[in-house]
Amino acid sequence: MPQHDSALATALALILERDPTLLGIVGLSLQVSLSAVMIAALVALPLGAALALWRFPGRGVLVVALNALMGLPPVVAGLAVYLLLSRAGPLGELGLLFTPGAMVVAQVMLVVPIIAALTRQQVEELHHEYHEQLRSLGLSRARMIPTLLWDARVGLLTVVLAGFGRASAEVGAVMIVGGNIDGVTRVMTTAIVLETSKGNLPLALGLGIVLLGLVALVNAAAHLLGETARRRLG
C-alpha cells in the first residue's frame, strides 16, 4: 500500500492506484456489512412492527431491552459470538470462527436491535395515525405488518442505513470473531487498527477517509433509491 506523509494524499493514492489488497479489503467490508444488514433487516423489520402492534404482558420490558441493546458494545457481541462459535462452544462444529461468516453473525447481533427498536417506534406512530382506517378495511394485525412497513418505507430506509452505519463502523466484534486475517477476514476497520499499531498513522487515517467515502457512497445510493421511489409512487 502507498506511503505518504499526509493522510489525504494517502487516501487519494489508495483510491487512484486501485491497490488490489485495498480492493479486497473494501470488497470484504461491503460484503460482510451489507449481508449483515440485509439479514438483520429481514428479522428486525417484522419484529419491530409486530412489537408495535401487539400488546402483551412483558411488552414494556421487551421494548426497553431492545432500546438498551442498541448500545450493545461491539466487543461484547464479538465475545458472545466467539464463545458460541469457538470449538469449545455450542456451535463449534460449524467451523465458522475466523471466517467472514462469523463476522456477519456478530454484526447481525449488533444491527438487529437498532433496526427493530427504531422500526417499532416508527410503525407505532404510523399505526396510531391510521389504525381506524386499517381496522375499517378489516385487516388483521398480521396483515397490517406489511402494509405499515410499506407505508413507513422512506423512514425505514434511514433506519436500515443507521444499521449499516453501525455495521461498517464497528471494529470490536469483527476483530475478535474474524481475527483480522490478511486476505481472509481483514476489513477496513481492522486494517485501520493494524496500521495504527504499526505507527503508520497517515496510512491508517487514509484508510479511514476511504471508509468514510465508501459509507457516503452507500448512503447516496440509498438516498437516490428513496427519492426515485417517492417520485414514481407519489
Place this chain on the structure above:
Amino acid sequence: MRITATFASFTTAAAIGLASITTPAYARDDAPYITLASTTSTQNSGLFDAIIPLFTAASGIDVHVVAVGTGQAFEIARRGDADSLLVHDTAGEQGFVADGYASERADVMYNDFVLIGPADDPAGIADAETAAAAFAAIAEIEAPFASRGDDSGTNRAELRLWDAAGITPEGEWYRELGSGMGATLNTAAGMDAYVMSDRATWVAFDNRQHLDLLFEGDPALFNQYGSLVLSASKYPHLKHDLARQWHDWLLSDDGQQAIADFRVKGQQLFFPNAKPDARTSTAE
C-alpha cells in the same frame, strides 16, 4: 403484491449475500490452510508477510494468522480454535506442553527486548549496568512508564524484570495500558514515557516522535519464540498434518534461512535458533 415482491427481492439479495460469504471466491481457502495463533510482534514487524508466501509456495498450504497477545493466543489454542501456535513465553509454552494441550514445542528464533524512552532520558537509563538497574532508575524518579498490561509475552517479560529489580511497580507513573505493542508505543510517544518493546516492533514502528532506543544488550532481555504442535488426542478436529508441515518447515534449513533473510530498514529482526535435538515432547 408490491410488498411481497419487495420481500422476495430482499430475501434473494440476502441469500446472494450469504452465498457469496460462504463461497471461497475471495477467501483464498480453496487451497488448504491452517489457522496460526501468534503474537502482534511477529505480524506488526511484517515477518509473516515475508515468510508465509515462501512456505505456501513450497507446500501449497496457506497460513491464516490471527495475531493477538500471547495470553490470548494460548486461550485460542486451548479452546481448539487454532491449528498451530507461535508465541514468545518459554515458561508458558512449557506449561502448555506439561498440561497436555500441546504435544511438542521447539525453539524457532529469538530477538531481544529494548528499553525505549524520551530522548533526553531523565532517569539516565542509557548508562545503567543492567536492565534491572535501568528499571530501578525509572522507579527512583517515578518517570512515566507505559506497560502493556495485557498478559502478553512482552508484558510477562517486563514483570519478571521488575521482580528482578525488587520493585513492585505501582503509582501514577506506572501506566498499564492493556494494549498491543504498537498501540503502547503510540501512547508512550504521546506522553514521553519509558516503555519496553520487542526490537522487531520498535524497528518497524514509524510514529516515534521524541522516543529513542536507550538501553539494550542485557542477556535478561533475550526474547525467545517457540512453535507448538497441538495435542492430536485432545483436539482431533484440528488439521494436524498441515500444522506439522508448518512446524517442521519453520525448523528446517529453508524456514530458518527465510527468517534470517527478513529485513526491515536493512536490519535483521529475528535470529533463527532451531535445534531439532532440543525439542521437548511428550508421548501422545
